[in-house]
Structures are given as structure tokens and as C-alpha cells.
Amino acid sequence: MNEYADAAQGGLAPDTLETVLRDIGASRYHNRHPLHRMMTSGSLSKEQLQAWALNRYCYQAVIPRKDAMILARAEDPAFRAEWRKRIEDHDGSDGWNGGIARWLKLATGLGLAPELVVSERGALPATRFAVGAYLSFCTNRSLLEAVASSLTELFSPMIISERVPAMLAKYDYVTEDILEYFRPRPAQASRDADFALSYVVRHADTPERQQAVIDALVFKCDVLWAMLDALEQAYGDHGHIPPGAFDPKRSP
Template sequence: MSEFDDAARNGLSPRELEAVLREVGAARYHNKHPFHHQMTSGALTKGQMQAWALNRYSYQSVIPRKDAAILMRSEDPEFRAHWRKRIEDHDGDDGWNGGIARWLKLATGLGLDADMVKSERKVLPATRFAVGAYLSYCSNKTMLEAVASSLTELFSPVIITERVPAMLAKYDYITKDILAYFDKRPALASRDSDFALAYVMEHANTPEKQQAVINALVFKCDVLWAMLDALSHAYGQKGNIPPGAFVPEVS
């Protein structure tokens, strides 16, 4: 449920649709979440930072699969050629020199074991369920909705700009080289979200499709928000870590 449930009731121009989508981000993107504020204010313990990197790895690792689910359904070679770049960015040439590898470097730079991270065995069940919901969404909803759910990338340059300088300033164990993932992302995210936004503005040409697109972005914001809720709950207080999940060795 959201305050945007009826936003497209009377139909929107493409520019009005874009404006609503940006309002969704302003209200619900996870840079509004308390966990993000704790991160940028220097309040996270190293164990919380590790748990964040570990759990977020599960999200990163499913991105190429959700993009493949979108690719699979496009009948337009030009669309596919563009969208395919996302998979190339994340997997790299050999699977381990793209965005996923850079995220792994962040996790190991924080002191986590690479095999443990890659196995995803100690990830919170709630993270699995949120990430799984995202993959299912992109597999089972319309292609337009799946594309629209990627539009959180419209806002990712902002969160990265908030996150990186703060991480470097506030945590002495964080160095520029372990944050290499973020160096590449803003330019790629802008390229990708420009393309996705243009696609959505062109194809969401009825009030129903516009509402579906808005709902897709709300859904995706819910996924990212729920991941930080789960981290906050599990690692905010002793004794809340669910059975089987990562237990930090550092405090």
C-alpha cells in the first residue's frame, strides 16, 4: 500500500509520470532508512558493517539473473543489446572481474571470508526472501513492470554520494580501494536508468500501465527497505540474530 496507489488515476503525461516516479524515490528510497543514517553518521559497529556487506552481496549476486529474466522476454534486439550491458557490468568477462567481484572485495576488505560470502550461507532469511521476491517479480510480472522496478537506479548516485565520503571519513578501517565498487556505479547507473526511464515513459501509455509502473517502483523500494529493516533488527541488539545467520566476531 502506498500514498501513490491512485497517482495515475486520470492518466499522466510522460513528464508527469517521471515526476511521480521521482516522488516515490524521494519518499521511499532506502537513503531515508535509519540504517543508512547510522552508516553515514559513523554509528555502525564493524560487525554491522560486515553484516550489511554480506547481506547486500546476495542482492548484487541476483542482479544479473533478474536482468536475464528481462532480457529473455524482450523481442527487440536493440533493447536486448542495451540491457545486456547490465549483465556484462556485473559479471565481467569471466564472472569475477565485474561488479559482483568488486562487491566481494568490499566484503573481504571488511574482514569477511570470500568463500563464506560467496556461499551466501549466512545471509539473513529475510534478505533471501526480499531478494527472491525481486527475482520472482522480474520473472513473473510484465516486462514493463520488470523494467520499471530497476528505476531505483535513478536515485543510486545520490545514495552513493552520501555513503562513500562518509564511510571514508567515519570508519578508519575503510579505505578507498575496498570501495572500488562505488567508483564505477554512478556513471553506469545513470546510463542504465536513463534508458529504463525512457522505455517506461514510452511504453506506459495508459493510466493502468502508468499505475503498474509506479507500483513497481514502490515494490522495489520496499525490497531495499526491508533488507535494511532486517539488518537493523538482527544486528541492532544482542540476541536478535536469527538461527543460522552470520554472527560478527568483531563488535
């Protein structure tokens, strides 16, 4: 049922491996999820956007930790120096002037209390489980697989180019200012994805390793998809909020 389960059988030329990886993005990246389409079509309520921002914060907050885990496992100083930029991008110089802080600005710009967002206590358990699975993956799998799982960044400039203009056009309370998070991201993501893709293609030098990097990217697409699934299940038009999670009707 996973059409990529045997994709590397017999071994792939490096170009073919790259094609398979890009194809995974084309078929499984979360820009294909119904909730993303609802977002860009302007049909989400402010409360639904709040739930999205609040839950996605958990993901943003764990990114530098999973990157630090990758750093901790990398023996090559040049690799570490390159990968370290990701941590700097998200944490900034003092922890609160990088990407995480800009995501918090988005969440509070949508009307959420900063303590609620940062505490993560209103996040959906399913969000926490997906994000935890990502951190575990980068902890327990090979370094090559951990690097490969970052390759969703290949597709992130595309989803940002869909998301940002649509949000500005469709929701009158969304401003360029609160979307500041996304401004540097396409350039950062392209730089990071180029490096990671080159690393992956170079190091996936057996059919087994090629299959492992393919599986890693499928896994990561599953993480992002599951996060939107959980939002739709909890806050969609037919949804119900699980016990203890953020409830816009009860929240300040």
C-alpha cells in the first residue's frame, strides 16, 4: 500500500533516487491535505487557524532539538558547522529572536495568549505523539535516515508560496507582520534542503540505504500529514475536541 516500499530494489542511480524523493513530495507532502486547501481557500475560521498555530508550535519548538540530536550524532565538523545554522535560524541569538519566536508571534497575532502557546498544554495529544515520533526517529535511526527525514524542506518553499499570499488575501485579520515567520524560510529551507539532498544522495550508496532514505522521507511526510489530520479531527466541521485540548469556546 506504500508504493515506495520497494522503490530502491536493485539500486537506483543518484538522479533516479532524487526523482523518487521529489515524487514522494509530489504525492505525500501536506500541501495535498484537505485542511491546507481549506486554509488557502479562505474557509477556515479564526478559531481553526488558532488551533493550527497552537499545535504547529509544538513542531516548531522541537525542530532545534531534533537538529541538535543530529549534530550530536555527526562526527564531521564541517557537517556540524553547516547543520548548526538550522538551530541558529530557529533559536536566534538569545533563544527568542529566531523562528520559534516568529511562530509565537503568528500564534499571538491570531489572538492566543503566549503562555498558552509556549506551555503546549492545549496541544492535541496526537500532535505531541507525531512530533515525539519525529524526535525519536532522529534519535534512534541512522544519521543518514535522520538527515533524509529533513528533506520535506525541499517542498516547503512551495507550500509557503501557496500559504502566505492566500492567508493575506483571504483573512482580513492576517497581516504581513504576523506572517513574518515565513519571510526568511524559503531561502533557509532551500539552502538546508540542497545540503541535505546532496548528503543523502552521496551517502545512500547501497540499495538498502537508498530504501532507508526513501522510507525516512515517507515517514516525515506521514508526520506532517498526521498533524493536519489531527487538527481536522478535533476542529473540523465534523470534529470533536479530545479531552483537555485547546477549546476556542472556553479559552481566553
